[in-house]
Amino acid sequence: MELTQRQRDIFEGKEGDVKAKVMKTLIMYGETFGAEKMVDITGKYGHLVTSFGLSVMSPVYDLMDTLINSGTLSSQRFSVDPRPLEKGLPMNLIQNIFFRVMYSKQKDYDEQLKKLGIMSDDAYTCTCYMEEVGNIPEEGDILSWAESSAVVYANSILGARCNRNSGILDLFGSIVGCVPYFGLLTDEGRKATWLIEVKTSKKPEAQLLGSAIGMKVMEDVPYVIGMDKYFSSLDEDAKAYFKDFGAATASNGAVGLYHIENLTPEAVKHGRTLLKEGYKTFVIDDAVLEETERNYPVIWKDRNAKPKLAFIGCPHLSAAQLDSWSDRINDELSSRGLRKVAVKTVMTAAPALMDKFKAGEKGQRLMRQGVILSHICPLMYMNNPQCGSMPVITCSNKLRTYTSARYYKEDELLRMICGGAR
Protein backbone atom coordinates (compact mmCIF):
# COMPACT_ATOMS: atom_id res chain seq x y z
CA MET A 1 0.00 0.00 0.00
CA GLU A 2 1.20 3.48 -0.81
CA LEU A 3 1.51 5.55 2.38
CA THR A 4 2.06 9.25 2.92
CA GLN A 5 5.12 10.29 4.91
CA ARG A 6 3.01 10.80 8.03
CA GLN A 7 1.33 7.41 7.65
CA ARG A 8 4.71 5.74 7.07
CA ASP A 9 6.14 7.42 10.18
CA ILE A 10 3.31 6.04 12.28
CA PHE A 11 3.72 2.59 10.75
CA GLU A 12 7.45 2.65 11.46
CA GLY A 13 6.86 3.46 15.12
CA LYS A 14 7.89 7.11 15.21
CA GLU A 15 4.74 7.85 17.25
CA GLY A 16 5.08 4.77 19.44
CA ASP A 17 4.82 1.02 19.16
CA VAL A 18 1.13 0.81 19.98
CA LYS A 19 0.17 3.36 17.33
CA ALA A 20 2.37 1.46 14.86
CA LYS A 21 0.39 -1.68 15.64
CA VAL A 22 -2.87 0.23 15.13
CA MET A 23 -1.63 1.37 11.71
CA LYS A 24 -0.43 -2.14 10.83
CA THR A 25 -3.90 -3.51 11.62
CA LEU A 26 -5.57 -0.94 9.36
CA ILE A 27 -3.10 -1.58 6.54
CA MET A 28 -3.67 -5.35 6.71
CA TYR A 29 -7.41 -4.67 6.74
CA GLY A 30 -7.16 -2.44 3.67
CA GLU A 31 -4.86 -4.76 1.76
CA THR A 32 -7.35 -7.58 2.23
CA PHE A 33 -9.75 -5.55 0.08
CA GLY A 34 -7.18 -4.31 -2.41
CA ALA A 35 -6.85 -0.80 -0.97
CA GLU A 36 -3.86 0.98 -2.48
CA LYS A 37 -3.88 3.97 -0.14
CA MET A 38 -5.17 5.37 3.14
CA VAL A 39 -7.38 8.46 2.99
CA ASP A 40 -7.87 11.11 5.65
CA ILE A 41 -11.05 11.09 7.68
CA THR A 42 -12.99 14.28 6.91
CA GLY A 43 -16.03 13.78 9.15
CA LYS A 44 -15.83 15.90 12.30
CA TYR A 45 -16.72 13.10 14.73
CA GLY A 46 -16.32 9.35 14.96
CA HIS A 47 -18.88 6.85 16.18
CA LEU A 48 -18.05 3.67 18.14
CA VAL A 49 -20.22 0.59 18.49
CA THR A 50 -18.81 -0.63 21.80
CA SER A 51 -20.76 1.08 24.58
CA PHE A 52 -21.12 -1.64 27.15
CA GLY A 53 -18.99 -2.50 30.14
CA LEU A 54 -19.70 -6.21 29.95
CA SER A 55 -17.61 -8.09 32.49
CA VAL A 56 -16.80 -10.99 30.14
CA MET A 57 -15.50 -8.69 27.39
CA SER A 58 -12.37 -7.88 29.38
CA PRO A 59 -10.05 -8.29 26.35
CA VAL A 60 -11.63 -5.16 24.84
CA TYR A 61 -11.06 -3.10 27.99
CA ASP A 62 -7.51 -4.42 28.33
CA LEU A 63 -6.89 -3.22 24.78
CA MET A 64 -8.39 0.19 25.64
CA ASP A 65 -6.03 0.39 28.62
CA THR A 66 -3.10 -0.40 26.35
CA LEU A 67 -4.15 2.47 24.08
CA ILE A 68 -4.73 4.94 26.92
CA ASN A 69 -1.58 4.07 28.84
CA SER A 70 0.53 4.58 25.73
CA GLY A 71 -1.17 7.91 24.92
CA THR A 72 -2.68 6.43 21.76
CA LEU A 73 -5.92 8.43 21.89
CA SER A 74 -8.52 9.35 19.29
CA SER A 75 -7.62 12.29 17.07
CA GLN A 76 -11.33 13.19 16.83
CA ARG A 77 -14.10 13.16 19.38
CA PHE A 78 -16.76 10.51 18.99
CA SER A 79 -20.24 9.36 19.97
CA VAL A 80 -20.92 5.80 21.00
CA ASP A 81 -23.82 3.32 21.07
CA PRO A 82 -26.35 3.44 23.93
CA ARG A 83 -25.55 2.40 27.47
CA PRO A 84 -27.00 -0.93 28.58
CA LEU A 85 -28.77 0.24 31.72
CA GLU A 86 -30.30 3.09 33.64
CA LYS A 87 -32.57 3.63 36.61
CA GLY A 88 -36.31 3.17 36.20
CA LEU A 89 -36.27 0.15 33.90
CA PRO A 90 -38.55 -2.74 34.75
CA MET A 91 -36.54 -5.35 36.65
CA ASN A 92 -36.99 -7.62 39.63
CA LEU A 93 -34.37 -8.34 42.29
CA ILE A 94 -32.81 -11.30 40.46
CA GLN A 95 -32.68 -9.44 37.16
CA ASN A 96 -31.06 -6.52 38.97
CA ILE A 97 -28.38 -8.78 40.48
CA PHE A 98 -27.66 -10.26 37.04
CA PHE A 99 -27.36 -6.77 35.55
CA ARG A 100 -24.94 -5.67 38.26
CA VAL A 101 -22.72 -8.68 37.60
CA MET A 102 -22.98 -8.57 33.81
CA TYR A 103 -22.26 -4.88 33.39
CA SER A 104 -19.86 -4.52 36.32
CA LYS A 105 -17.29 -2.85 34.03
CA GLN A 106 -19.63 -0.06 32.89
CA LYS A 107 -18.26 2.74 35.09
CA ASP A 108 -14.68 1.78 34.27
CA TYR A 109 -15.47 1.67 30.57
CA ASP A 110 -17.25 5.05 30.71
CA GLU A 111 -14.03 6.45 32.18
CA GLN A 112 -11.99 4.86 29.41
CA LEU A 113 -14.27 6.45 26.80
CA LYS A 114 -13.77 9.87 28.42
CA LYS A 115 -10.01 9.45 28.21
CA LEU A 116 -10.19 8.27 24.62
CA GLY A 117 -12.35 11.22 23.48
CA ILE A 118 -16.15 10.78 23.78
CA MET A 119 -18.09 13.94 22.74
CA SER A 120 -20.08 14.27 26.00
CA ASP A 121 -21.73 12.32 28.80
CA ASP A 122 -24.89 12.27 26.66
CA ALA A 123 -23.31 10.99 23.45
CA TYR A 124 -24.59 7.44 23.94
CA THR A 125 -26.98 6.51 21.12
CA CYS A 126 -27.10 4.43 17.96
CA THR A 127 -28.71 7.43 16.21
CA CYS A 128 -25.84 9.88 16.64
CA TYR A 129 -26.97 11.68 13.46
CA MET A 130 -30.02 13.17 15.19
CA GLU A 131 -29.94 16.97 15.43
CA GLU A 132 -30.05 16.86 19.25
CA VAL A 133 -26.88 14.73 19.31
CA GLY A 134 -25.01 16.65 16.67
CA ASN A 135 -22.85 14.02 14.98
CA ILE A 136 -24.18 14.70 11.47
CA PRO A 137 -21.67 14.09 8.67
CA GLU A 138 -21.75 16.14 5.48
CA GLU A 139 -22.35 14.55 2.10
CA GLY A 140 -19.07 13.07 0.85
CA ASP A 141 -17.40 13.00 4.28
CA ILE A 142 -15.05 10.08 4.92
CA LEU A 143 -15.88 8.37 8.22
CA SER A 144 -14.44 5.78 10.55
CA TRP A 145 -17.68 4.63 12.13
CA ALA A 146 -19.08 1.34 13.29
CA GLU A 147 -22.68 0.45 14.37
CA SER A 148 -24.36 -1.15 11.41
CA SER A 149 -27.53 0.96 11.53
CA ALA A 150 -25.57 4.23 11.80
CA VAL A 151 -23.17 3.30 8.99
CA VAL A 152 -25.97 2.40 6.58
CA TYR A 153 -27.82 5.62 7.48
CA ALA A 154 -24.72 7.81 7.03
CA ASN A 155 -23.98 6.25 3.64
CA SER A 156 -27.50 6.10 2.28
CA ILE A 157 -29.40 9.05 3.72
CA LEU A 158 -26.58 11.53 4.34
CA GLY A 159 -24.34 10.52 1.41
CA ALA A 160 -21.26 10.20 3.61
CA ARG A 161 -18.70 7.48 2.89
CA CYS A 162 -17.97 4.76 5.39
CA ASN A 163 -17.27 1.06 5.25
CA ARG A 164 -18.98 -1.37 7.58
CA ASN A 165 -16.12 -1.17 10.03
CA SER A 166 -15.93 -3.46 12.98
CA GLY A 167 -15.82 -2.31 16.58
CA ILE A 168 -12.21 -1.55 17.58
CA LEU A 169 -11.33 -0.70 13.97
CA ASP A 170 -13.73 2.25 14.23
CA LEU A 171 -11.55 3.65 17.02
CA PHE A 172 -8.31 2.69 15.27
CA GLY A 173 -9.28 4.86 12.28
CA SER A 174 -10.10 7.78 14.58
CA ILE A 175 -6.72 7.36 16.32
CA VAL A 176 -4.57 7.61 13.19
CA GLY A 177 -6.99 9.91 11.35
CA CYS A 178 -7.19 7.83 8.20
CA VAL A 179 -8.89 4.73 6.80
CA PRO A 180 -8.07 2.36 3.94
CA TYR A 181 -9.64 3.37 0.65
CA PHE A 182 -11.86 0.57 -0.60
CA GLY A 183 -15.46 -0.61 -0.84
CA LEU A 184 -18.09 1.97 0.07
CA LEU A 185 -15.50 4.76 0.02
CA THR A 186 -15.10 4.40 -3.75
CA ASP A 187 -17.51 5.40 -6.53
CA GLU A 188 -17.40 1.88 -7.94
CA GLY A 189 -18.12 0.30 -4.56
CA ARG A 190 -21.24 2.44 -4.20
CA LYS A 191 -22.85 1.06 -7.34
CA ALA A 192 -25.80 -1.28 -6.93
CA THR A 193 -25.78 -4.93 -7.91
CA TRP A 194 -29.46 -5.46 -7.14
CA LEU A 195 -32.58 -3.77 -8.45
CA ILE A 196 -35.32 -4.19 -5.87
CA GLU A 197 -38.83 -3.57 -7.18
CA VAL A 198 -41.32 -2.88 -4.38
CA LYS A 199 -44.79 -3.84 -5.60
CA THR A 200 -46.76 -4.11 -2.39
CA SER A 201 -50.43 -3.13 -2.07
CA LYS A 202 -49.63 -0.51 0.60
CA LYS A 203 -46.61 1.13 2.20
CA PRO A 204 -44.63 -1.79 3.59
CA GLU A 205 -43.55 -1.99 7.20
CA ALA A 206 -40.04 -0.49 7.16
CA GLN A 207 -38.37 -3.15 9.28
CA LEU A 208 -40.04 -6.01 7.38
CA LEU A 209 -39.07 -4.63 3.98
CA GLY A 210 -35.50 -4.07 5.19
CA SER A 211 -35.36 -7.60 6.55
CA ALA A 212 -36.50 -9.15 3.25
CA ILE A 213 -33.96 -7.11 1.29
CA GLY A 214 -31.10 -7.76 3.73
CA MET A 215 -31.66 -11.50 3.68
CA LYS A 216 -31.68 -11.46 -0.12
CA VAL A 217 -28.76 -9.22 -1.00
CA MET A 218 -26.53 -9.90 2.04
CA GLU A 219 -23.71 -7.31 1.78
CA ASP A 220 -24.49 -6.07 -1.73
CA VAL A 221 -25.82 -2.62 -2.55
CA PRO A 222 -29.54 -2.57 -3.48
CA TYR A 223 -31.20 0.09 -5.65
CA VAL A 224 -34.83 0.20 -4.55
CA ILE A 225 -37.65 1.42 -6.80
CA GLY A 226 -41.32 1.90 -6.02
CA MET A 227 -40.93 3.76 -2.72
CA ASP A 228 -41.35 7.24 -4.19
CA LYS A 229 -45.10 6.71 -4.35
CA TYR A 230 -45.09 6.64 -0.54
CA PHE A 231 -42.62 9.47 0.00
CA SER A 232 -42.36 12.62 -2.08
CA SER A 233 -39.15 13.84 -0.43
CA LEU A 234 -36.58 12.86 2.15
CA ASP A 235 -38.44 14.66 4.95
CA GLU A 236 -38.32 13.74 8.64
CA ASP A 237 -40.90 10.96 8.24
CA ALA A 238 -38.99 9.45 5.34
CA LYS A 239 -35.69 9.69 7.22
CA ALA A 240 -37.22 7.90 10.21
CA TYR A 241 -38.74 5.24 7.97
CA PHE A 242 -35.45 4.57 6.18
CA LYS A 243 -33.54 4.63 9.49
CA ASP A 244 -35.58 1.60 10.56
CA PHE A 245 -35.49 0.05 7.09
CA GLY A 246 -31.69 0.37 6.98
CA ALA A 247 -31.22 -1.10 10.45
CA ALA A 248 -33.10 -4.20 9.29
CA THR A 249 -31.10 -4.51 6.06
CA ALA A 250 -27.90 -4.28 8.09
CA SER A 251 -28.84 -6.72 10.86
CA ASN A 252 -30.78 -9.28 8.83
CA GLY A 253 -28.15 -9.02 6.10
CA ALA A 254 -24.96 -6.97 5.88
CA VAL A 255 -26.07 -3.97 3.83
CA GLY A 256 -23.89 -0.88 4.27
CA LEU A 257 -25.51 1.29 1.60
CA TYR A 258 -28.82 1.37 -0.25
CA HIS A 259 -30.19 3.73 -2.86
CA ILE A 260 -33.88 4.66 -2.96
CA GLU A 261 -34.96 5.97 -6.35
CA ASN A 262 -35.80 9.68 -6.38
CA LEU A 263 -35.18 10.00 -2.64
CA THR A 264 -31.65 9.28 -1.37
CA PRO A 265 -28.96 11.77 -2.42
CA GLU A 266 -26.98 9.62 -4.84
CA ALA A 267 -30.10 8.11 -6.40
CA VAL A 268 -31.45 11.63 -6.98
CA LYS A 269 -28.18 12.71 -8.62
CA HIS A 270 -27.33 9.64 -10.67
CA GLY A 271 -30.55 7.64 -11.03
CA ARG A 272 -30.30 4.17 -12.48
CA THR A 273 -26.78 4.76 -13.74
CA LEU A 274 -25.91 3.57 -10.22
CA LEU A 275 -26.87 0.06 -11.33
CA LYS A 276 -23.89 -2.08 -12.27
CA GLU A 277 -23.96 -4.00 -15.50
CA GLY A 278 -25.39 -7.48 -14.94
CA TYR A 279 -27.39 -6.48 -11.85
CA LYS A 280 -29.92 -8.94 -10.46
CA THR A 281 -33.59 -8.16 -9.86
CA PHE A 282 -35.79 -9.06 -6.90
CA VAL A 283 -39.49 -8.20 -6.76
CA ILE A 284 -41.04 -7.67 -3.34
CA ASP A 285 -44.81 -8.02 -3.09
CA ASP A 286 -47.17 -8.73 -0.21
CA ALA A 287 -46.52 -12.47 -0.46
CA VAL A 288 -42.74 -12.04 -0.08
CA LEU A 289 -43.20 -9.94 3.05
CA GLU A 290 -45.72 -12.38 4.51
CA GLU A 291 -43.36 -15.28 3.92
CA THR A 292 -40.43 -13.35 5.40
CA GLU A 293 -42.38 -12.71 8.59
CA ARG A 294 -43.76 -16.25 8.74
CA ASN A 295 -40.23 -17.66 8.71
CA TYR A 296 -39.06 -15.75 11.79
CA PRO A 297 -38.38 -18.30 14.51
CA VAL A 298 -40.21 -17.89 17.83
CA ILE A 299 -38.08 -19.17 20.69
CA TRP A 300 -40.40 -18.39 23.57
CA LYS A 301 -40.90 -21.45 25.78
CA ASP A 302 -44.66 -20.90 25.52
CA ARG A 303 -45.60 -19.49 22.13
CA ASN A 304 -48.94 -18.35 23.53
CA ALA A 305 -47.51 -16.59 26.59
CA LYS A 306 -48.91 -13.21 27.50
CA PRO A 307 -46.30 -10.53 26.72
CA LYS A 308 -44.66 -9.03 29.81
CA LEU A 309 -42.75 -6.23 28.15
CA ALA A 310 -42.62 -4.32 24.85
CA PHE A 311 -39.69 -2.44 23.35
CA ILE A 312 -40.10 0.34 20.80
CA GLY A 313 -36.98 2.12 19.56
CA CYS A 314 -34.27 -0.16 18.19
CA PRO A 315 -32.65 1.77 16.59
CA HIS A 316 -33.42 4.77 18.79
CA LEU A 317 -36.54 6.76 17.84
CA SER A 318 -36.54 10.13 16.13
CA ALA A 319 -38.44 13.13 17.55
CA ALA A 320 -41.17 12.65 14.92
CA GLN A 321 -41.49 8.98 15.83
CA LEU A 322 -41.81 9.80 19.53
CA ASP A 323 -44.60 12.25 18.74
CA SER A 324 -46.33 9.78 16.47
CA TRP A 325 -46.16 6.88 18.96
CA SER A 326 -47.47 9.16 21.68
CA ASP A 327 -50.50 10.06 19.59
CA ARG A 328 -51.13 6.50 18.44
CA ILE A 329 -50.97 5.09 21.96
CA ASN A 330 -53.21 7.86 23.27
CA ASP A 331 -55.80 7.30 20.52
CA GLU A 332 -55.75 3.52 20.98
CA LEU A 333 -56.13 3.77 24.76
CA SER A 334 -58.95 6.31 24.37
CA SER A 335 -60.80 4.08 21.92
CA ARG A 336 -60.66 1.28 24.49
CA GLY A 337 -61.58 3.50 27.43
CA LEU A 338 -58.22 2.78 29.11
CA ARG A 339 -55.85 5.12 30.91
CA LYS A 340 -52.69 3.03 31.02
CA VAL A 341 -50.94 0.57 28.75
CA ALA A 342 -51.70 -3.10 29.44
CA VAL A 343 -48.17 -4.32 28.69
CA LYS A 344 -45.15 -2.62 30.26
CA THR A 345 -43.65 -0.63 27.42
CA VAL A 346 -40.21 0.93 27.08
CA MET A 347 -39.53 3.50 24.36
CA THR A 348 -35.93 4.46 23.66
CA ALA A 349 -34.24 7.46 22.05
CA ALA A 350 -30.98 9.43 22.29
CA PRO A 351 -30.51 11.06 25.72
CA ALA A 352 -30.72 14.71 24.61
CA LEU A 353 -33.68 14.01 22.38
CA MET A 354 -35.56 11.93 24.93
CA ASP A 355 -34.99 14.39 27.76
CA LYS A 356 -36.47 17.16 25.60
CA PHE A 357 -39.44 14.95 24.72
CA LYS A 358 -39.99 13.98 28.36
CA ALA A 359 -40.31 17.64 29.31
CA GLY A 360 -43.04 18.23 26.72
CA GLU A 361 -46.76 17.57 26.89
CA LYS A 362 -46.72 14.38 24.82
CA GLY A 363 -43.86 12.91 26.82
CA GLN A 364 -45.57 13.71 30.10
CA ARG A 365 -48.78 12.12 28.82
CA LEU A 366 -46.98 8.95 27.75
CA MET A 367 -45.36 8.60 31.16
CA ARG A 368 -48.77 9.03 32.85
CA GLN A 369 -50.02 6.27 30.59
CA GLY A 370 -47.36 3.95 31.99
CA VAL A 371 -44.78 4.10 29.21
CA ILE A 372 -41.14 4.18 30.33
CA LEU A 373 -39.02 6.62 28.35
CA SER A 374 -35.41 5.56 28.28
CA HIS A 375 -31.99 6.00 26.62
CA ILE A 376 -30.77 2.41 26.84
CA CYS A 377 -29.99 -0.21 24.24
CA PRO A 378 -32.85 -2.75 24.34
CA LEU A 379 -30.50 -5.43 23.05
CA MET A 380 -28.25 -5.01 26.08
CA TYR A 381 -31.28 -5.30 28.38
CA MET A 382 -32.38 -8.50 26.67
CA ASN A 383 -28.90 -9.99 27.00
CA ASN A 384 -29.68 -10.55 30.69
CA PRO A 385 -30.83 -14.20 30.67
CA GLN A 386 -33.41 -13.36 33.33
CA CYS A 387 -34.90 -10.81 30.90
CA GLY A 388 -34.34 -12.87 27.77
CA SER A 389 -36.47 -15.66 29.19
CA MET A 390 -39.48 -13.31 29.48
CA PRO A 391 -42.03 -13.02 26.66
CA VAL A 392 -40.96 -9.67 25.20
CA ILE A 393 -42.48 -8.16 22.08
CA THR A 394 -41.07 -5.56 19.72
CA CYS A 395 -41.56 -3.96 16.33
CA SER A 396 -37.78 -3.96 15.83
CA ASN A 397 -36.42 -6.53 13.45
CA LYS A 398 -32.93 -5.83 14.74
CA LEU A 399 -33.93 -6.67 18.30
CA ARG A 400 -35.72 -9.79 17.06
CA THR A 401 -32.57 -10.93 15.25
CA TYR A 402 -30.28 -10.76 18.26
CA THR A 403 -32.58 -11.72 21.14
CA SER A 404 -35.65 -13.79 22.04
CA ALA A 405 -37.93 -10.78 21.53
CA ARG A 406 -40.85 -11.58 19.23
CA TYR A 407 -41.52 -9.36 16.25
CA TYR A 408 -44.90 -7.79 15.52
CA LYS A 409 -45.78 -5.13 13.00
CA GLU A 410 -46.30 -1.68 14.52
CA ASP A 411 -50.12 -1.75 14.40
CA GLU A 412 -50.22 -5.21 15.95
CA LEU A 413 -47.81 -4.15 18.68
CA LEU A 414 -49.86 -1.02 19.34
CA ARG A 415 -53.03 -3.05 19.84
CA MET A 416 -51.25 -5.51 22.12
CA ILE A 417 -49.71 -2.93 24.41
CA CYS A 418 -53.06 -1.16 24.63
CA GLY A 419 -54.89 -4.25 25.78
CA GLY A 420 -56.11 -5.76 22.54
CA ALA A 421 -55.36 -9.11 20.97
CA ARG A 422 -52.99 -9.36 18.04
Added chain:
Amino acid sequence: MSERIFKGRAVVKGNVSAEALVSHGGFNTLASYQHSLMFGDKTGKCSDQNNPDLYEKPMAGKALIMPQTIGSTTGGLVLYCAACMSRQPACLLFSKEIDSLAAAGAILADVWTDNSMPTVDGLGDEFLSYVRTGDRITVCEDGSVKVER
Protein backbone atom coordinates in the same frame (compact mmCIF):
# COMPACT_ATOMS: atom_id res chain seq x y z
CA MET B 1 -12.42 -42.14 2.10
CA SER B 2 -12.51 -39.39 -0.51
CA GLU B 3 -10.69 -36.11 -0.64
CA ARG B 4 -10.89 -32.90 -2.66
CA ILE B 5 -8.70 -29.84 -2.63
CA PHE B 6 -10.02 -26.32 -3.13
CA LYS B 7 -7.90 -23.21 -3.62
CA GLY B 8 -8.63 -19.82 -2.16
CA ARG B 9 -6.79 -16.74 -0.96
CA ALA B 10 -5.04 -16.81 2.41
CA VAL B 11 -6.19 -13.67 4.24
CA VAL B 12 -4.44 -14.74 7.45
CA LYS B 13 -1.84 -17.39 6.69
CA GLY B 14 -1.45 -20.57 8.70
CA ASN B 15 -1.58 -24.36 8.72
CA VAL B 16 -4.34 -26.09 10.66
CA SER B 17 -6.47 -29.21 10.64
CA ALA B 18 -9.97 -29.37 12.16
CA GLU B 19 -13.49 -30.74 11.81
CA ALA B 20 -15.79 -28.79 9.48
CA LEU B 21 -18.78 -26.85 10.76
CA VAL B 22 -20.76 -25.49 7.81
CA SER B 23 -23.19 -22.58 7.66
CA HIS B 24 -24.86 -22.32 4.27
CA GLY B 25 -26.37 -18.94 5.10
CA GLY B 26 -24.60 -15.80 6.33
CA PHE B 27 -22.88 -16.26 9.70
CA ASN B 28 -24.18 -13.69 12.19
CA THR B 29 -21.13 -13.33 14.44
CA LEU B 30 -22.74 -11.45 17.32
CA ALA B 31 -25.89 -13.58 17.39
CA SER B 32 -23.78 -16.75 17.18
CA TYR B 33 -21.21 -15.92 19.87
CA GLN B 34 -23.34 -13.78 22.18
CA HIS B 35 -24.29 -16.43 24.72
CA SER B 36 -21.02 -18.33 24.81
CA LEU B 37 -19.00 -15.18 25.46
CA MET B 38 -21.41 -13.88 28.05
CA PHE B 39 -22.01 -17.04 30.00
CA GLY B 40 -18.63 -18.70 29.99
CA ASP B 41 -19.36 -21.54 27.58
CA LYS B 42 -15.88 -22.65 26.55
CA THR B 43 -17.16 -24.73 23.62
CA GLY B 44 -18.50 -21.60 21.89
CA LYS B 45 -21.98 -23.04 21.33
CA CYS B 46 -23.80 -21.14 18.59
CA SER B 47 -26.72 -19.07 19.90
CA ASP B 48 -28.07 -17.78 16.58
CA GLN B 49 -31.68 -18.97 16.45
CA ASN B 50 -31.88 -17.88 12.80
CA ASN B 51 -29.11 -20.25 11.68
CA PRO B 52 -30.49 -23.82 11.51
CA ASP B 53 -27.11 -25.20 10.35
CA LEU B 54 -25.25 -24.06 13.46
CA TYR B 55 -27.76 -23.36 16.24
CA GLU B 56 -26.56 -24.91 19.51
CA LYS B 57 -23.50 -26.52 17.90
CA PRO B 58 -20.05 -25.83 19.43
CA MET B 59 -17.84 -23.61 17.27
CA ALA B 60 -14.57 -23.46 19.26
CA GLY B 61 -11.81 -25.37 17.51
CA LYS B 62 -13.89 -26.08 14.40
CA ALA B 63 -13.17 -25.18 10.80
CA LEU B 64 -15.97 -22.63 10.46
CA ILE B 65 -17.23 -22.51 6.89
CA MET B 66 -19.66 -19.93 5.50
CA PRO B 67 -20.38 -17.69 2.54
CA GLN B 68 -19.65 -14.56 4.61
CA THR B 69 -20.59 -12.98 7.94
CA ILE B 70 -23.60 -10.72 8.48
CA GLY B 71 -25.11 -8.54 11.17
CA SER B 72 -23.73 -6.25 13.84
CA THR B 73 -20.51 -4.31 13.40
CA THR B 74 -19.40 -5.74 16.72
CA GLY B 75 -18.56 -8.81 14.61
CA GLY B 76 -14.82 -8.20 14.48
CA LEU B 77 -14.43 -7.47 18.17
CA VAL B 78 -16.53 -10.52 19.02
CA LEU B 79 -14.09 -12.71 17.07
CA TYR B 80 -11.19 -10.86 18.74
CA CYS B 81 -12.67 -11.58 22.20
CA ALA B 82 -13.28 -15.23 21.27
CA ALA B 83 -9.61 -15.48 20.28
CA CYS B 84 -8.45 -13.80 23.52
CA MET B 85 -10.54 -16.33 25.47
CA SER B 86 -9.35 -19.29 23.35
CA ARG B 87 -12.91 -19.97 22.14
CA GLN B 88 -12.22 -19.09 18.53
CA PRO B 89 -12.80 -21.39 15.55
CA ALA B 90 -9.64 -23.18 14.38
CA CYS B 91 -9.96 -21.38 11.06
CA LEU B 92 -12.41 -19.29 9.03
CA LEU B 93 -13.20 -20.42 5.48
CA PHE B 94 -15.31 -18.34 3.12
CA SER B 95 -16.84 -19.39 -0.18
CA LYS B 96 -17.15 -15.71 -1.19
CA GLU B 97 -14.79 -12.80 -0.74
CA ILE B 98 -14.40 -12.11 2.96
CA ASP B 99 -16.53 -9.27 4.37
CA SER B 100 -15.14 -6.31 6.29
CA LEU B 101 -16.26 -7.49 9.74
CA ALA B 102 -14.84 -10.99 9.50
CA ALA B 103 -11.62 -9.58 8.05
CA ALA B 104 -11.33 -7.21 11.02
CA GLY B 105 -11.83 -10.08 13.46
CA ALA B 106 -9.28 -12.33 11.76
CA ILE B 107 -6.71 -9.52 11.54
CA LEU B 108 -7.26 -8.30 15.12
CA ALA B 109 -6.74 -11.85 16.36
CA ASP B 110 -3.59 -12.17 14.26
CA VAL B 111 -2.00 -8.85 15.23
CA TRP B 112 -3.15 -8.45 18.84
CA THR B 113 -3.43 -12.01 20.23
CA ASP B 114 -1.50 -15.28 20.33
CA ASN B 115 -4.49 -17.19 18.96
CA SER B 116 -4.43 -16.59 15.24
CA MET B 117 -7.24 -17.99 13.08
CA PRO B 118 -5.96 -18.96 9.62
CA THR B 119 -8.46 -17.45 7.21
CA VAL B 120 -9.09 -18.29 3.57
CA ASP B 121 -11.67 -16.67 1.31
CA GLY B 122 -12.86 -17.03 -2.28
CA LEU B 123 -13.16 -20.83 -2.08
CA GLY B 124 -16.19 -20.77 -4.35
CA ASP B 125 -19.80 -21.91 -4.33
CA GLU B 126 -18.77 -25.45 -5.27
CA PHE B 127 -16.72 -25.68 -2.08
CA LEU B 128 -19.69 -24.61 0.02
CA SER B 129 -22.04 -27.08 -1.64
CA TYR B 130 -19.49 -29.92 -1.38
CA VAL B 131 -18.24 -29.64 2.20
CA ARG B 132 -20.34 -31.07 5.03
CA THR B 133 -20.31 -30.61 8.78
CA GLY B 134 -18.05 -33.32 10.21
CA ASP B 135 -15.66 -33.50 7.24
CA ARG B 136 -11.94 -33.31 8.05
CA ILE B 137 -10.45 -30.01 6.87
CA THR B 138 -6.77 -29.25 6.38
CA VAL B 139 -5.77 -25.66 5.63
CA CYS B 140 -2.34 -24.77 4.22
CA GLU B 141 -0.79 -21.34 4.32
CA ASP B 142 -0.91 -21.02 0.53
CA GLY B 143 -4.73 -20.93 0.77
CA SER B 144 -5.38 -24.52 -0.28
CA VAL B 145 -8.03 -26.41 1.66
CA LYS B 146 -8.28 -30.20 1.69
CA VAL B 147 -11.66 -31.78 2.47
CA GLU B 148 -11.66 -35.44 3.56
CA ARG B 149 -14.57 -37.70 4.39
